[in-house]
Amino acid sequence: MEATCRAVEALGVKTSLMGDTLTVDSRSLFAPSQAVLDCGESGSTLRFLIPTAAAGGVRAEFTGRGRLPERPIGVYLDCLPQAGVACRTQGGLPLSISGALRPGAFRLPGNISSQFITGLLLALPILNGGSEIRLTSPLESAGYVDMTIEMMKRFGVTVTPVENGWLVPGNQSYVPRDLAIEGDWSQAAFFLAAGALSQAQGSSILLRGLQKHSTQGDRQAFSLFQRFGAKLSWEPEGLRISPGALRPIPAIDASQIPDLVPILAVTAALCPGITSITGAARLRIKESDRLKAVAQGVAALGGEIKELPDGLVVTGKPMLSGGRAEGCNDHRIVMAMAVASLGCEKPVEITDAQSVSKSYPGFFEDFISLGGKADVI
Numbered sequence: 001m002e003a004t005c006r007a008v009e010a011l012g013v014k015t016s017l018m019g020d021t022l023t024v025d026s027r028s029l030f031a032p033s034q035a036v037l038d039c040g041e042s043g044s045t046l047r048f049l050i051p052t053a054a055a056g057g058v059r060a061e062f063t064g065r066g067r068l069p070e071r072p073i074g075v076y077l078d079c080l081p082q083a084g085v086a087c088r089t090q091g092g093l094p095l096s097i098s099g100a101l102r103p104g105a106f107r108l109p110g111n112i113s114s115q116f117i118t119g120l121l122l123a124l125p126i127l128n129g130g131s132e133i134r135l136t137s138p139l140e141s142a143g144y145v146d147m148t149i150e151m152m153k154r155f156g157v158t159v160t161p162v163e164n165g166w167l168v169p170g171n172q173s174y175v176p177r178d179l180a181i182e183g184d185w186s187q188a189a190f191f192l193a194a195g196a197l198s199q200a201q202g203s204s205i206l207l208r209g210l211q212k213h214s215t216q217g218d219r220q221a222f223s224l225f226q227r228f229g230a231k232l233s234w235e236p237e238g239l240r241i242s243p244g245a246l247r248p249i250p251a252i253d254a255s256q257i258p259d260l261v262p263i264l265a266v267t268a269a270l271c272p273g274i275t276s277i278t279g280a281a282r283l284r285i286k287e288s289d290r291l292k293a294v295a296q297g298v299a300a301l302g303g304e305i306k307e308l309p310d311g312l313v314v315t316g317k318p319m320l321s322g323g324r325a326e327g328c329n330d331h332r333i334v335m336a337m338a339v340a341s342l343g344c345e346k347p348v349e350i351t352d353a354q355s356v357s358k359s360y361p362g363f364f365e366d367f368i369s370l371g372g373k374a375d376v377i
Helices: 002-008 041-056 073-080 114-126 141-156 185-197 217-229 260-268 280-287 290-300 331-343 353-358 363-368
Strands: 016-017 023-025 033-039 059-063 087-091 097-098 105-108 131-134 161-162 164-167 206-207 233-234 237-240 249-251 273-276 305-307 310-318 323-325 348-350
Touching: 002 016, 002 033, 002 041, 016 105, 033 041, 041 073, 041 097, 041 114, 041 260, 073 087, 073 105, 073 114, 097 105, 105 114, 114 131, 114 141, 114 164, 131 249, 141 217, 185 206, 185 217, 185 237, 185 260, 185 331, 185 363, 217 260, 217 331, 233 363, 260 280, 260 305, 260 310, 280 290, 280 310, 290 305, 290 310, 290 323, 331 348, 331 363, 353 363
Parallel strands: 033 059, 105 131, 249 273, 323 348
Antiparallel strands: 016 023, 059 097, 087 097, 131 164, 161 164, 206 237, 233 237, 273 310, 305 310
16 A cells, blocks of 8 residues: 555655545646656555556556566556557666556456456546457456456446457546445455464454455455355454364465465365365466465475465474464565464564565454464564
8 A cells, every 4th residue: 555655656656545535636637747656565566556657648667676676567568559558668667657548459468467447447447439359368366456447437437348349438437436345355365274273272263344245256265264164244343253173275366366376275274175276377486486485485484385386285284383474574474474473383584574564464453453472573
């Protein structure tokens, strides 16, 4: 969120965070004719705002740090020049764009990142003509596109799904409104795992703010943890999870839920039996190579795990030994290793623990409040 706020401010937007309320004033959007957008380590910020800046005709330079300069942007380099946007790069960041985005037909793959699709969906409606997006390969992480379209509709903008794509009418305007943000299923999954793996007698965790019928793809965490043997129930206050007789899941297709893979692998490592996770090749181009990172992390803690080109095979056991796990400057790896500590005989040391600030700054506070133990060293 901080990276996105910083970047949109470079485009003329004003943001103000007071407590848990973010106020966004977009009346001066596109006022600057030139801008430098620092996207930090946020792939979503980068991929959402490249088409947005182009739609406003802003001459923009995009920068970043960590692994972001290496992460793929080739989808835009292929399709934007055909729509009036010049792109200059040495293969990654920094990226400079100029020219105004024109409406038209956009063809792009659906299996690299749904963020490219979201970026175009957000930007195309404000152009002065209709556009269409057609996918050249099957869509992965479809839930994120569904979330995008639902949120656009709530702000007064519509698109029409068609076979292998969407029709996007032009000359639309986003209408400001107040919005309460629902809980994040991908972050909740870490505490679903914690509840499932707890060793404490009679323990349970109550998660508030989650929507039972959310469009978030990661809502699949509910059924997955049920399949692992955990006990989940909806109550008036929220979702409660408690330990059950843990068992492996023979096959998990992660193509629509890549963000869940690290915590699913950790859970599988503590479920006696074999769990196979496939369809997750895209995890190799996240903040870290997440397949490699989670495999090395689980193995370092005494788990049995095999890395595949597009996934993991985990042979679970009742307990792990503990030890030192590399966080790889990746928030999801750090949080997954923290939860793994609940099933370890000895303490776990995790490097790069500060990286949780990218998506969940209060993770360790919540972890401790629920009975976990964590110290900064």
